Amino acid sequence: MPSWIGQAAHRGILTSRYPRAPATEAEVPMTARAPGPPAAGPLPAAAISVCPVGAIGERAVDQGRCIRCARCLAHGLQPVGPVELTVARAEALVAPPGARDPPAPAPPLASLGRSIHVFLVDVGSCNACNLEVLGIANPLYDAARLGIFFTNSPRHADVLLVVGVPTEEMVEPLRRAYEAMPAPKSVIAIGACPISGGAFRGNPGLRPSLDGLVPVDRFVPGCPPAPIQILDALLTVSGRNRREG
Numbered sequence: 656m657p658s659w660i661g662q663a664a665h666r667g668i669l670t671s672r673y674p675r676a677p678a679t680e681a682e683v684p685m686t687a688r689a690p691g692p693p694a695a696g697p698l699p700a701a702a703i704s705v706c707p708v709g710a711i712g713e714r715a716v717d718q719g720r721c722i723r724c725a726r727c728l729a730h731g732l733q734p735v736g737p738v739e740l741t742v743a744r745a746e747a748l749v750a751p752p753g754a755r756d757p758p759a760p761a762p763p764l765a766s767l768g769r770s771i772h773v774f775l776v777d778v779g780s781c782n783a784c785n786l787e788v789l790g791i792a793n794p795l796y797d798a799a800r801l802g803i804f805f806t807n808s809p810r811h812a813d814v815l816l817v818v819g820v821p822t823e824e825m826v827e828p829l830r831r832a833y834e835a836m837p838a839p840k841s842v843i844a845i846g847a848c849p850i851s852g853g854a855f856r857g858n859p860g861l862r863p864s865l866d867g868l869v870p871v872d873r874f875v876p877g878c879p880p881a882p883i884q885i886l887d888a889l890l891t892v893s894g895r896n897r898r899e900g
């Protein structure tokens with residue numbers, strides 16, 4: 656026991672200081688960083704042609720569609736980081752680097768000002784996003800310190816986290832989970848799959864996004880996103896994000 660105490664004293668506190676302090680470089684890894692142009696101007700045609708998901712347009716990279724494969728980095732683009740950790744509108748993900756998400760209406764849960772319970776639905780993921788969602792509960796992020804808890808029932812949930820590209824088989828279970836949640840409630844789309852279909856876009860038996868299935872309050876780009884982005888989205892929809900004032 657004494658050696659444990661000594662080690663802890665030596666290491667100090669490892670838990671993230673977010674949101675009391677901004678996210679650190681280490682907390683926003685490569686999978687959370689979309690590529691962008693080093694300078695203003697048209698994007699290189701070579702980069703546009705190598706992108707496997709058509710995320711690169713002539714003027715901007717669609718961060719909601721980008722799967723962070725890094726192919727375009729050899730053709731003039733560079734990792735520039737997310738537009739924002741999370742955004743309220745998917746359109747804001749197709750914006751030049753450094754652009755800000757325009758102000759959004761107050762989130763539905765903002766008036767509660769209390770802890771929130773979170774229900775996760777996987778509508779067709781590769782499991783990587785699931786691991787990042789679970790990461791918010793580990794000691795590095797410690798979502799419980801912020802009053803964020805997982806629940807096994809949508810009837811007890813304030814926030815629905817959706818991971819994966821919507822498969823036809825999961826459309827109805829997703830709707831039922833959303834309808835079972837008491838109001839007020841929020842939905843967060845985690846990763847490229849529920850935002851744009853990600854790497855699986857266009858495959859048979861898949862919906863291209865959550866559009867028309869459930870109303871999404873917060874979009875978390877990445878493939879997979881980092882836990883710090885998921886925390887940002889949860890704090891934002893519950894009206895407790897320092898950035899949101």
Ligand code: SF4
Pocket residue numbers: 690705706707708709710711716720721722723724725726727728
């Ligand atoms: S999907 Fe790959 S090639 Fe396309 S923009 Fe993203 S990192 Fe670049």
Ligand code: SF4
Pocket residue numbers: 722779780781782783784818819820845846847848849853854877878879880
């Ligand atoms: S967004 Fe990427 S990491 Fe997440 S489920 Fe889809 S393919 Fe997997």
